[in-house]
Amino acid sequence: AQKVTQAQTEISVVEKEDVTLDCVYETRDTTYYLFWYKQPPSGELVFLIRRNSFDEQNEISGRYSWNFQKSTSSFNFTITASQVVDSAVYFCALSELTYGNNRLAFGKGNQVVVIP
Amino acid sequence: NAGVTQTPKFQVLKTGQSMTLQCAQDMNHNSMYWYRQDPGMGLRLIYYSASEGTTDKGEVPNGYNVSRLNKREFSLRLESAAPSQTSVYFCASSVGTPAYEQYFGPGTRLTVT
Numbered sequence: 001a002q003k004v005t006q007a008q009t010e011i012s013v014v015e016k017e018d019v020t021l022d023c024v025y026e027t028r029d030t031t032y033y034l035f036w037y038k039q040p041p042s043g044e045l046v047f048l049i050r051r052n053s054f055d056e057q058n059e060i061s062g063r064y065s066w067n068f069q070k071s072t073s074s075f076n077f078t079i080t081a082s083q084v085v086d087s088a089v090y091f092c093a094l095s096e097l098t099y100g101n102n103r104l105a106f107g108k109g110n111q112v113v114v115i116p
Numbered sequence: 117n118a119g120v121t122q123t124p125k126f127q128v129l130k131t132g133q134s135m136t137l138q139c140a141q142d143m144n145h146n147s148m149y150w151y152r153q154d155p156g157m158g159l160r161l162i163y164y165s166a167s168e169g170t171t172d173k174g175e176v177p178n179g180y181n182v183s184r185l186n187k188r189e190f191s192l193r194l195e196s197a198a199p200s201q202t203s204v205y206f207c208a209s210s211v212g213t214p215a216y217e218q219y220f221g222p223g224t225r226l227t228v229t
Contacts, residue, residue: 009156033215045159045206045220054214077212091158095214103150104218108158 004094004107012113020051021110023079023092031097034075039089051075082114118142120221122207128227129197137192139207147210148190149218150172150182152203165190166213197228
């Protein structure tokens with residue numbers, strides 16, 4: 001069973017529009033960590049954020065914001081006022097303290113295309 | 117500060133050939149990982165090393181071996197390459213497992229014909 005689901009495979013937006021990427025996870029653990037990574041066309045994965053299961057505060061970093069809701073097992077990512085440089089594949093990932101076997105489970109990614 | 121480096125960047129092998137992918141990190145991280153990325157599959161863990169001197173299988177270890185040479189270096193070996201191993205390979209490192217973010221190298225694009 002997939003532990004991390006990113007349902008939207010490709011999302012196209014016009015520059016300056018907002019875009020929200022959904023991430024739904026599945027775990028039996030009470031302590032776990034959630035991550036978002038960006039993979040631009042150059043190919044290298046860039047770490048964006050880490051959130052632990054006890055911290056449900058939303059976070060904002062510039063044009064990026066994250067909404068963590070344990071009640072719905074979701075950790076969604078919003079890019080506000082998108083720019084062409086935001087075109088990339090974005091991965092959500094889950095790391096479980098007890099049941100994860102030290103593995104980071106990745107979703108299949110959201111391809112974001114920002115049209116100028 | 118180079119972060120995580122990988123060599124080579126590109127490689128073409130014939131079926132049955134062997135090769136070693138090299139990875140090094142200069143962040144004094146304890147844990148290192150090898151992933152493969154295939155279209156539509158996301159990243160899948162091949163092997164990891166939680167600390168120097170230990171290695172463990174990940175999700176897709178068949179056909180691969182690894183060596184944690186020292187704290188900095190973690191190599192991935194394909195003993196007899198198969199077309200199914202055509203993929204992009206990423207090395208990553210982190211302070212530890214499982215709570216810490218991983219930092220990735222630039223990747224190696226491998227084609228097996």
